Amino acid sequence: MEASGSVPPPASTHVSLDKATTDAGTGNPDSVAKNAVSEKPVGKKRRRERRLALKKTQLCRHFDKPDGCPFPDCVYAHGLDELQDGGTFTVTAQRKLIRDQGEKRQADKFVHKDDATVVDYVSRTGSMVDRYYTRMYAADIMGEPSEDQFINMHSNRLCVIGIAPGHAIFTRGLTVIAIDFEPTIVESKVSGKKKKGGVWLNPDTVLCRIKCSTGDVFAFRSCIRGALIEINESLTPALFTTKPFTQGFLAIVRPKPVEIVEIQASLLPQQDYLELRASHVTAASFR
Structure with missing residues (x-):
């Protein structure tokens, strides 16, 4: 005779344990999959993959040092090529790119005045443009031979546009x-601290037309996408050809932060441009 106070064990507990044992023993795929998901959540794996992908939009701090990057499994980008292959370019990464370019220019040019003669010091430090701008070039614009322009990108993203040393105006004298x-360019006005309201420019947008004494007329274009900040209202024909990189510039354009890498990839670096126009241009032409 059973005691009135005894309580039978819960049947549901035995059933669930037996069912789990049976599923594992028979290799039930549904049960195994559920257990795998519970052990390794898919969400964590995806978040980790996203973090690794985003790191490819950031430059490694060691790759351009003399000994290179000391980490064989480094997950950061080693140069512009790997940034392009990364697929995703955050605004932060692209802003950091132009900051890093500015810091590298300063490091390459740095020399203390006490460690060199005046001539060597000036030669080593370079011009103001060399110190503060990434120099790029568009060659044979719109398929027109020797119609070249420069685009100098400052570390604040603003781009200065003007005539390049290999342009036909120079080569033909x-x-x-x-x-x-x-x-439309003259009528463009910006306002406020952030200079908003400027006309939007595409690479083929004509900024101005240059007339020569021979009757030749050359169209100068934006070469990049961006908002027009200002034109050079003090520009004269003499400044245009004698001081193209400083007082003789054409216009200042501000591209979108997300397009910095794309713009730099579409233009020629200074060394490549110098090699392209080696028969007409020398290093002295860029001063």
Whole structure:
């Protein structure tokens, strides 16, 4: 005779344990999959993959040192090529790219005045443009031979546009007599601290037309996508050809932060441009 106070064991507990044992013993795929998911959550794996992918949009701090990157399994990008292959470019990564380029320019040019003669010091440190801008070039614009322009990108993202040393005006020894900006370019106005309201430019947008004494007329274009910040209202034909990189620039354009890498990839670095126009251009032409 059973005691009235005894309580039978819960049947559901035995059933669930037996069922789990049976599923594992028979290799039930549904049960095994559920157990695998519970042990290794898919969400954590995806988050880890996203973190690794984003690291490819950041430059490694060691790759450009003399000994290179000391980490064989480094997950950061080693140069612009790997940034392009990464597929995803965050605004932060692209801003860091132009900051790193500016710091590298400063490091390459640095020399203390007490460690060199005046001539060597000036030669080593370079011009203001060399110190603060990434120099790039567009060659044979719109398929026109020797119609070249420079695009100098400052570390603050602003791009200065003007005539390149390999342009036909220089190679043919032409004399500029007039500079006519397009009406939409002249009428463009910006306002506020952030300079908003400037006309939007595409690479093929004509900024101005340059007239020469021979009757030749050359169209100068934006070469990049961006908002027009200002044109050079003090520009004269003499400044345009004698001081193209400083007082003789055409316009200043501000591209979108997300397009910095794309713009730099579409243009020629200075060394490549120098090799392309080696028959007409020397290093002295860029001063």
